[in-house]
Amino acid sequence: MVKKESALEKELRLNSHTKNLSLIREEVEAMAASCGFNENELYQLKVAVSEAAANAIEHGSPQGEQSHIKVSIECDPDKISIEVIDEGVFKARLPVTNGRPSHRGRGIFLMTALMDEVNITEGLTGTRVRLVKVKNKAALDVAEPSTV
């Protein structure tokens, strides 16, 4: 499951199942805590990575539970970068229903609200979501809550 590990980076490869979300959150929390992120930031990281992973599991796994998702975590002195890589195509999962974000739209919205950078890259073999959180930045730059 853990493919690569050091004090500053870790890589997980997991079966594509939502039961693994709590494990992913625990791993990200432990790594980010050891890299000096505060309690608020840890929570925001957990939510964002869990949303990215849930998205990968539910929409980026053509073989269902036999597919895999990969989570890479890398600490720098001033930030943490997390990549969630799946085996599916991203564009089919940008849902808007009646002008409102749906369930999945909310997950993407949460990621962008909680992280300093969210990059989504679609490749031939899968989709890569890259999340970056800068350390000790003022909590939540979201000025106004969005609509549901």
Next chain:
Amino acid sequence: MDVQIKPGDIPIIDVGGEIDHFAVPELEHRVMEFIDTGHASIILDFSDVSYIDSAGVALIILSIQKTTPLGGKVGLIVIDKNVLKILEIVGITKLVQAFALYSSLDEALADMSGDHSG
């Protein structure tokens, strides 16, 4: 996630732990059982919930959408500041017409039992 059900005119669904994409299908099944059998109002007691994600938010919204046509209300009890922050970010705390946020079960019961919408 732990779920305890307290049936009554206004059923209380008492949840503890983490509400994520893995946990929500079971929780949704149990919540919808009450609404589909005619309970217009329900209390979601998330006092002991430490984590919620977009699937949990979707469940709250679905509950509101289902109870509103019945003339009822969803009472949501949240204490954890991080969970509250997520609900604020997605704007759910603005849905004051069909939804009430409480900080304790006593407060929820006192308010919701008085409006006869159960």
